[in-house]
Amino acid sequence: EVQxxxxxxxxxxxxxxxxxxxxxxxxxxxxxxxxxxxQAPGKGLEWVSYISSSxxxxxxxxxxKGRFTISRDNAKNSLYLQMNSLRAEDTAVYYCARDPGWGYxxxxxxxxxxxxxxxxxxxxxxxxxx
Amino acid sequence: xxxxxxxxxxxxxxxxxxxxITCRASQGISSALAWYQQKPGKAPKLLIYDASxxxxxxxxxxxxxxxxxxxxLTISSLQPEDFATYYCQQFNSYxxxxxxxxxxxEIK
Numbered sequence: 001e002v003q004x005x006x007x008x009x010x011x012x013x014x015x016x017x018x019x020x021x022x023x024x025x026x027x028x029x030x031x032x033x034x035x036x037x038x039q040a041p042g043k044g045l046e047w048v049s050y051i052s053s054s055x056x057x058x059x060x061x062x063x064x065k066g067r068f069t070i071s072r073d074n075a076k077n078s079l080y081l082q083m084n085s086l087r088a089e090d091t092a093v094y095y096c097a098r099d100p101g102w103g104y105x106x107x108x109x110x111x112x113x114x115x116x117x118x119x120x121x122x123x124x125x126x127x128x129x130x
Numbered sequence: 131x132x133x134x135x136x137x138x139x140x141x142x143x144x145x146x147x148x149x150x151i152t153c154r155a156s157q158g159i160s161s162a163l164a165w166y167q168q169k170p171g172k173a174p175k176l177l178i179y180d181a182s183x184x185x186x187x188x189x190x191x192x193x194x195x196x197x198x199x200x201x202x203l204t205i206s207s208l209q210p211e212d213f214a215t216y217y218c219q220q221f222n223s224y225x226x227x228x229x230x231x232x233x234x235x236e237i238k
């Protein structure tokens with residue numbers, strides 16, 4: 001059974017830092033690209049970041065670029081999100097989500113990521129407040 | 131950035147009803163659309179990908195259609211466990227992925 005378990009959330013002051021972790025099990029973690037997706041309280045979903053299976057390709061949403069860093073340790077079956085310079089608008093539940101690995105081609109370009117999320121963790125709440 | 135507009139934002143329906151949710155993209159996205167179901171306090175669940183492909187294990191009462199800018203998610207006969215919020219998501223502008231605002235399906 002595929003399982004994704006996030007941890008590391010909590011209360012942090014504006015300008016502070018936090019590191020989220022996602023422990024994966026039930027599948028060959030090193031073969032799959034992974035993502036972070038967040039959801040502000042009572043709001044919709046927002047994709048945050050993507051990392052390919054080998055860490056060779058990384059993408060960020062504009063809203064977090066330069067402040068957040070995604071990484072992974074395939075030996076530990078773990079995904080991470082280092083969040084720096086946190087703002088009130090970063091308050092959200094953060095989910096790690098698996099990419100199914102189908103790949104995606106559009107307009108003559110092909111990507112290792114599929115752009116969809118087939119398994120999600122239960123989420124960890126990050127609250128940025130003084 | 132591609133915007134996705136879902137309608138309605140909420141609806142009330144009874145068990146057994148046929149329910150249709152619409153997702154409109156601000157520009158053409160071919161069939162690069164997915165649908166998710168989210169229950170309160172839970173993570174989203176993938177229902178449909180590539181606009182009309184049913185994810186493994188998802189009941190056949192769920193179906194998706196559309197291409198270009200207009201898409202629909204249909205639940206043919208609403209069941210008690212289907213009361214939830216539904217989100218569309220586009221991946222045509224990969225890696226810039228965006229979600230719709232959500233449609234909450236409530237019990238009438």
